[in-house]
Amino acid sequence: MASKELKVFTREEVEKHNTDSDLWVIIDSKVYDLTRFKNLHPGGLAVLVDPEIAGQDATEAFYGLHRHEVLERPQYARLQIGTLKDEQPVIVSRVIGELSTVPYAEPTWLTGGYYSPYYKESHRRLQKALRVFVDEVIYPDAQAREEDNKRPSLSVIEEMAKLELHAMRMGPGKHLRGRTLMGGIVTPEEFDYFHELIINQELARIGARGYGDGLQGGVVIGLPPVLNFARPEIKEKVVPDVLAGKKFICLAISEAHAGSDVMGLQTKAVKTPDGQHWIINGTKKWITNGTFSDYFTVGCKTEGGFTVILVERGEGVETKPIKTSYSTTAGTAYITFDNVKVPVSHTLGPEGGGIFVILSNFNHERWVMCTASARTQRVIVEECMKWANQRKAFGRPLSSQPVIRNKLAGMIARTESVQNWLENVTHQMCNMSYKEQAQKLAGQIGLLKMYSTRCAQTTAQDAVQIFGGRGITRSGMGRFVEHYHRTVPFDALLGGAEDVLGDLGVRQAIKGMPKNARL
Structure with a gap:
């Protein structure tokens, strides 16, 4: 279908169309005919026929009430009839794959003129390709599924599998051998935790928390115990299908009676008289991806x-869905095991050795959550910077108010500190053996997660204050801020409550206190 030919007008010509039967406006040098639309306007007719709007440049008024994306929707884009003579748009649409130019909207290693000792050319290639993929393939699906509460589209899962994204989200390791990662942009041999950090942070940009967990969050935490502790024949059956996006898995540890207290769980597994099978009875609660999983990595008392x-x-x-603060696209489930018969060969690690299996998984899980938390805080910084710059209050931009600048300063400082601590920990992971990581980083990662999630909650509260009523409205200008404020407590709970993890970090530090240390 051919695009509509746009005419060129002068401002004087537009000014003549200022009645409810002939209503034009200017928005960022573009001319819109709202005559037929006026009665459909959500804000009512009175807003549009205001003498300062009808036939006038309504750019400032529009951006005080609407996000730029509104103009890109087909039903509104077709209202444009022309452009202004000798004028060009100032406000540009979000370009797929491009970096943001808003200060602090990107980590410094991606910002022109700044340097980092951590990132190599392969990291930059991966980030660039991945941003395009997320913007084109994942972001549209995320926004739609977050609204309709359906699981992430299988077509997206399949496209991710083609690029081996599911495998890369497991981190560096033998499971990457022989795979073509992101079309060959990075090799399995050079893939490190900074590559994985980039994947996590690019995915976190979608601003849809439930979808983010639904997008194979269960695989990220449920498959590593299989990769690291399952018998070869079990791995051969399970791992290829899961990494290909054909089967789904989740981690089933938490119960109504045991959250952070892993050893207090009550689900029981008893061997059959012949010793060949387990009979499992019990329940699990708040299990991410549980409603659509084919496999369950289950913690049991034996x-x-x-x-x-x-x-x-x-x-x-x-499995039954559990409704939480975010959408059911995450597949959060209540699971019942009623005399479930499982071959003993499905035991992961030694019988009675489950705590080591789970603890070895926790560091990576918590680190993943820190990577996402750091990036989502940055998304909110960008939202608030834009809003403070364009919103007028008391006749001046919000950014002219010291109290607003103070809140922005706190947001930026917290975001940058979380990212820098995260990158330091990631550098240690890249240079430590798995055993060293377990010994030295459990406390660090626990403290980092506590710090990042507390920072996130403070930032969410400040963002709501900056956006005002829009910050508690699910649609419109503050929709990402409202969503963030509503869902940010998940990070403070999942993977271990922040208070418990803070205590873990301090206990680890106390263990390392030298005996001769005195004031």
Whole structure:
């Protein structure tokens, strides 16, 4: 279909069309005919026929009430009839794959004129390609699914699998051997935790928390125990299909009676008399991706102690959705295991050795959450910087108010400090053996997660104050701020409550206190 030919007008010509039967406006040098639209305007007719709007340049008024994306919607874009003579638009649409030019909207390593010791050319290539992919493929699906509460589209999962994104989200390791990562942009041999950090942070930009967890969040935390502790024949059956996006897995640890207290769980697994099978009975709660998972990495109480068992969906396994603060696109589930029979060969690690299996998984899980938390805080910084610059109050931009600048200063400082601590920890991960990471970084990562999630909650509160009523409205100007404020507590709870993790970090530090240290 051919595009409509746009005419060129002078401001004087536009001014003549200022009645409710002939109503034009100017927005950023573009001329719109609102005559037929006026009765459909959500704000009512009176707003449009105001003498300062009808036939006038309504750019400032428009951006005080609407996001730029409104003009890009087909039903509104077709209202444009022309442009202004000798004038060009100042406000540009979001360009797919491009970096933001708003101060502090990007980490310094991506900002022109700044340097970093951590990132190599392969990191930059991966970031550039991934941003295009997220903007083109994931972002539109994320916004739609966050609204309709359906699981992430399988077509998106398939496209991610083609680029081996599911495999890369498991971190560096043997599972990457022989795979073509992101079309060959990075090799399996050079892939490190900074590459994984980039993936996590680019995915976090979508501003849809439920969808973010629904987009294989269960795989990120549920598959590593299989990769690291399952018998070869189990890995051969499960891992290829999961990394190809054909099967889905989740981590099922938390219960109504045991959250951060992993050893207090009550789900039981008892061996059959012949010793060949487990019979599992119990329940799990708040399990991410549980409603659509094919496999469950389950923490159980056994005669030998705490044990982790891989359970395949089948007879006796029932999942029910749990409605939480974010959308059900995350697949959060309540799971019931009723006399579920599982081969003993599905035990992950030794019987009674489940605590090591889970603890080895926790560091990576918590680190992943820190990477996402750092990036989503930056998304909110960008939203607030834009709003403070364009919103007028008391006849001046919000940014002219000292109290607003103070809130922005706190947001920026917290975001930058979280990112820099995160990059330091990531550098240690790249240079430590797995055993060293377990010994030295559990406390660091615990403290980092506590700090990042507390920073995030303060930033969410400040952002709502900056946006005012729009910050508690699910649509419109403050929709990302409202969503962030509503869902930010998830990060403070998932993977270990922040208070528990802070205490873990201090206990680790106290263990390392030298005996001869005195004031």
